[in-house]
Amino acid sequence: MFMQLFQWYKTRFSDPNLSVLFLLLLFSFIVIYLFGNILAPLFVAIVLAYLLDWPVTYLMRFKINRTFATLIVMLLFISISIFAFLGVLPTIFKQAASFIRDLPTMLNQGQAYILTLPAHYPDAIDPVTITHIIGTIKSYLVDSGGFLLSQSFASILNIAALLVYAVLVPLMMVFMLKDKNQLIASMARFLPQNRKLAAQVWSEMNGQIMNYIRGKITEILIVGVATYFTFFFMDLRYSALLAVLVGLSVLIPYIGAAAVTVPVAVVALFQWGISPEFAYLMIAYGIIQTLDGNLIVPILFSEAVNLHPVVIIISVLIFGGLWGFWGVFFAIPLATLVKAVLNAWPAVQADLDDIELIEK
Template sequence: MLAIVRNWVDRHFGREEAVLLVALLLLGLLLLATLGDVLAPALAAIVIAFLLQGMVDRLNSWRVPNWLSVTIACLVLVGTIVTLLFFIMPIIWRQLVRLFNEIPNMLAQGQEYLMLLPEKYPTLVTAKQVDDMVDMIGAELGSFGQSILTFSLTNLPVLAAVLIYAVVVPILVFFFLKDSRKILDWFRGFLPKDRPMLSQIWGEMNQQVANYVRGKVVEILIVTAVSLVTFMALGVNYALLLAVAVGLSVLIPYIGAAVVTIPVAAIGLFQWGWSGEFLTLMVAYGVIQVLDGNVLVPLLFSEAVNLHPVAIIMAVLVFGGIWGFWGVFFAIPLATLIKAIINAWPTAKKVEALEKA
């Protein structure tokens, strides 16, 4: 038994790089598990730095000095943060408050629709079942509304955290963009000079993460803008709130589109009932989803992520359950990282090929 274990260890961990890679992964997991909340601003800054690096590179290609390119990129970031905090978020908050105020009317209208079910399908649905369902939905909505009220009154530290992010993250982004080469050279100083496997994984992941972050942010902005114009043209209530929800839904492949369909359909149904306007809304929403999945995504993501849909959904569930929002956002890159490690891992055949070479 010991011989089998020893042979397995020698076969998979016989190279220094393999042991070092496992140590780095364990260290990264330990830091995220213990200091995830503390490191969240740095993680957000790294994501934004990946996003803005394309702008810096483009400005550098136009012979703009690097310090000026970095400064312009950071000014764009600060302008975006100010716009979100002082212009967009207040509108979303007002629409959200108005939506909660109208929930009792929506619930009453929904009860009228549900009460038609026992008349049409008496063998499947009873009036008592409908009443129980309405009571359950009302209790859940009341609990959720109370949670929102409690959050707004007692979680003032969250507001302070948002302000800290608004100040600290742009500063970190500036230095990540300005000194990225120095930071990477500092990390390389702790690695062995001969590191083909680590170089292969880093090269693949650096390109994948950069493409994914930039492509995903652009996709969110385009889907949000198209949805907003469509909803406003159709006269849908809470157009901005719904458009933001549809835009953010692209963060969760397959699942997000299915989940956000519920509020879009519910608000359209309560606004117009079973009418032509409601059908027009659902058709327009379906067209947006189809164009996003079949046109926009292939255009934005230059390097396709060769992962099975089941693997993508499992990655979203697992990493989202572990790290929340960031786990969902990085589910596909993390799954790609696992795949890159598996492909680059020094198996017996690869080691023999390297030794022969």
């Protein structure tokens, strides 16, 4: 058995570049997994600086030095962030509070309707079963409400930390963008020498990751804005809150669209009942989802690496379970990275075998 393991190791890691690539990936995973909470501001700053590097590089084409380009981009980024927090989030929070306030009324209406089902369908529905189901749902909602309340108090206690992050993250972003080349050169000194394969994989992935992130942010904005105006003009309650949920649902392929349809349908059903307005809203919502899947996604991600839907879903589950929101956001790029590494691994070994045959 030990001989087989040794032979496997010798076959797979005979090239130093392969060993370095494996160790770099393993080290990165361990650091993020073990110290993710502690280094969260640093990781957030790295991700945002990576996203904003493209407009900084674009401005430098007009003979603007990197420092001035960084200041311009950061001012725009901070302005947009302040507008989102002061202009958009209060409306969303207000509608969320209204939804929570109206939730008991909606539940009572739903309970009253469910209790009428045994009278209409006595042979198919048992009243005892209905009562048991309603009791179970109430217990779950009470427990969930207590959990949300505790989390709210915990969030209030963390306001000081959030304020620190609000200053610390932009400050780190400025230095990362302004001194990008110096920081990369300084980090390269601590990396092993045999990193040719790692550099090759990163070079292949860099453009794909950037295209994916830009496309995903564009998709969120398009779907969210289109959904908001549709819900607003059709006078659906909690239109901003539901539009944000629909926009963020595109982060989770296949699963997100199906999951967010439930609150949209429930709110529309309690507002209008089974009526033409309900049907019109669901048709409009279905058109948005159809255009997103068949028009927006192919245009924005035409150059994306082809991954099987099962692989995408598994990646979302694994990386989302490991790193939460950011794991879901980067699930597809991470899956593409794993695919690129696996594709490069046997290719390098095949090249080594060809060299040995030539030498013989």
